Amino acid sequence: MNSLFKGRTALVTGGGRGIGAAIATRLAEEGATVAVNDIDEEAAERVAASVGGLAVPANIADQERASAVVDRVEEHLGGLDVLVNNAGIGYRGTIEDHTPRIWSRVLSVNLDAPFFLARRAAPLLTRSGGAVVNLCSVAMIGISGQVAYDVSKGGLATLTRSLAAELGPQGVRANAVCPGFIDTPMIADAEALTRAGEKHVRTQPIRRFGTPQEVAAAVIWLASAEASYVTGQCLFVDGGWVRS
Secondary structure, X not given: OOOOOOXXXXXXXXXXXXXXXXXXXXXXXXXXXXXXXXXXXXXXXHHHHHHXXXXXXXXXXXXXXXXXXXXXXXXXXXXXXXXXXXXXXXOOOOOOOOOHHHHHHHHHHHHHHHHHHHHHHHHHHHHHOOEEEEEOOHHHHOOOOOHHHHHHHHHHHHHHHHHHHHHHHXXXXXXXXXXXXXXXXXXXXXXXXXXXXXXXXXXXXOOOOEOHHHHHHHHHHHHOHHHOOOOOOEEEEOOOOOOO
């Protein structure tokens, strides 16, 4: 075991599989006590058990439930040092396909929930000199056929910079990791995303899908003291797809 996060506590949302599970695993390997949130209770409990942490299953798109997740982390773990807002959902379709219900659902999970969680966690993070890492996406630059997702991730990037500006004087850093096409269940479960990914990786400098572990490595660095002078940044982990 390494010790980047020895004696520290972390909350990872959407930690039941894919990138979230990889982040939870790395945090635990680096000495953190990890709370694993996921809407899938069984998945949250499975990953929490594997890392010796705490399962906090909930639908965090609801403000009260999001706050309750942080309440439970504080109650059981004594505080919070690292908040990783990883949970997210996507939707592919034309603008006409984006009904008000779909629009609201995507933004509630991808943007509202990170705000609610950061708002509730801010006093704990301030007390510990903690860090927030938000999982954005290369989609923040705007990609055809997924307007709600793109907007939610662009908003999350702005939220990251706003948190950095507001909480920095209290010793809290906020950064974002923006993955490209990563080999996760979200990609594998969506044929259209798989085709889009295969198209893009043929033209990017590193011509393959990324792995959840490669994204987790970036999150670990940004959350750790090794990035103590880094805040308000969006780090692209995308094989070089976005280069300007």
